[in-house]
Amino acid sequence: MNENILGIVAGVLTSVSMIPQLVKVIKEKNVEDISWIMILVLISGLSLWVWYGFLKNELPIILSNAFAVLVNIGLFVCYLLFRKS
Template identity: 60%
Template sequence: METIIGTIAGILTSISMLPQLIKVVREKEVENLSWGMIVVLLSGVSLWVVYGVMKNELPIIVSNAFSVLVNLTLLIYYFKYKDKNA
């Protein structure tokens, strides 16, 4: 039961930034997005990946690695589009 709950929690937190990423990709607009928040979140989920590796917990590793990918992509798009509408 613990693994199921952990996996569901990991999936939900990992996909939480997908709607934001999709919106940024579609609208090419990041004015209301905080790059600082993305960096802090990216740092946190990266540390979760390290923790998951240290504990050998695949659900933690996979879900947070996906979150790293999403947030890193969002950060890249932030810097790509930040001056577009200035």
């Protein structure tokens, strides 16, 4: 299989699997079970993957991780909005 198509299919699958968590948090406005430290660790890791993708010039890596960064920034914003102070 063409490597880029494989990477795009892989990226779409791993990206799609992140959406329900964000939708759930937005719907239920409940972030009790979310660890903000973990979200920040994840955002750092995903951002490094984007950087890695640029260095290796691999579009599937860049796109899927950039998407994941956005989803997790969304989660972090929800965390800040909905946490009980």
